[in-house]
Amino acid sequence: MRSTPRKLSLTGLVALTATSALLLTACTDASQSGTDGSTASTDGESSAAPSFDPSTIEVDEAAAALLPEDIASAGVLTVGSNTEYAPAEFIGEDGQTPVGFDIDTIKAVGATLGLEVEIQSADFPAIIPALGTKYDAGISSFTITEERMQEANMISFLNAGSAYAVASGNPDDIDPESLCGVTVAVQTGTIQDEDIAVQSEECEAAGEEAVDILQYESQADATTNLVGGKAQVMxxxxxxxxxxxxxxxxxxxxxxxxxxxxPQGIVVAKDATDLAAAIQAALQTLMDDGTLVEVLDGWGSGDAALETAEINPSVG
Incomplete structure (x- = not known):
C-alpha cells in the first residue's frame, strides 16, 4: 500500500532485483540474497517464481469492444509498475523479466482484451502522474484511497492488509501495539511509510521516544535490512x-x-473512462471463471481475490 498509499497483504520475501545491490549500507549476509526477487533459504536454496500462461485465456469480445480505439488498434497495453515489491511485482531470475501476482493479473487482463502487455519498471510515486502519457495503466499494489481516486480511475480486484515482521523469535520482544523507540523499515511512498510517521508523532505527543524510521526506495532493501539486523521491524x-x-x-x-x-486496484488516467470500463469488464470475466483466483493462488494469495470488479469503489 503506498501513500502515495500503496500496498497491504500477507506471505514472506526478500525481493532483490538485478539492479538493487546485494550489498547494502547495513551489515547483511549477501550470500543469502538472490538477484531474482527471491532470497535464498539457509540451506542455499531459493524458491522459483510461479508462472501463469496468459495464452490459455480466450478473448472476451464484449470486454474488448469497450477499449478506446487507439489502444485496440495498437494491440498493446503499456503498464507502469514498481518492480521491487515481491510477490506482487519484481524482476525474475533472468534479471530482466517482471514477474509477480500483479504482473500475472495484468497479463491475464490483457489476454482477455486481446492485447499484448508491455510492463515498464517505474518509481512507484511516478506511475500515477504518467498515466495517459507514458503509461496506459499502472499496477503496483495500489491501495484504493479517496485521494488516489481524485487523481486516477482505480479498478478493484484484490483485498489486502498491512502487517509487521520481526526476526524469528522476536528477540527484541517487540510489542506490535507500540513501536515507540523501535527501528522500523518501510518502503518510501507506501501507506506504511505514511502510517509509521503518524505513529511516531503520536509517540512523541505521548511523551514517548519517536519511532526510528528507516526508509528505503525498494522493498528488497527494507527486507534485507531486517534480516541483517539494522531494522527491528519491517x-x-x-x-x-x-x-x-x-x-x-x-x-x-x-x-x-x-x-x-x-482493496487494491489497477489504475488508469482520470479521463480514460473507456479503458477503465474495459479493464473492469476483463477483471470481472477473470473473477467469474475462476482465473483470477488461479493466478493469485500461484503466489499464495488466492484468498485475497475479490468477487466483483468496481471502478472507484467506496472505501472507508
Missing part, C-alpha cells in the same frame, strides 16, 4: 510480509495479525 503489505517469511527461510516471522485490510 512494515509492509501482508502478502509482502508472508512472502518474505517464506523466501528468507524462516529468518523472519510475522508479528501480530494482519490489519487495515483494503
Amino acid at each position: 512494515y509492509a503489505d501482508s502478502p509482502v510480509i508472508g512472502y518474505a517469511v517464506e523466501q528468507t527461510g524462516g529468518q523472519i516471522e510475522q508479528l501480530g495479525d494482519v490489519f487495515d485490510a483494503a
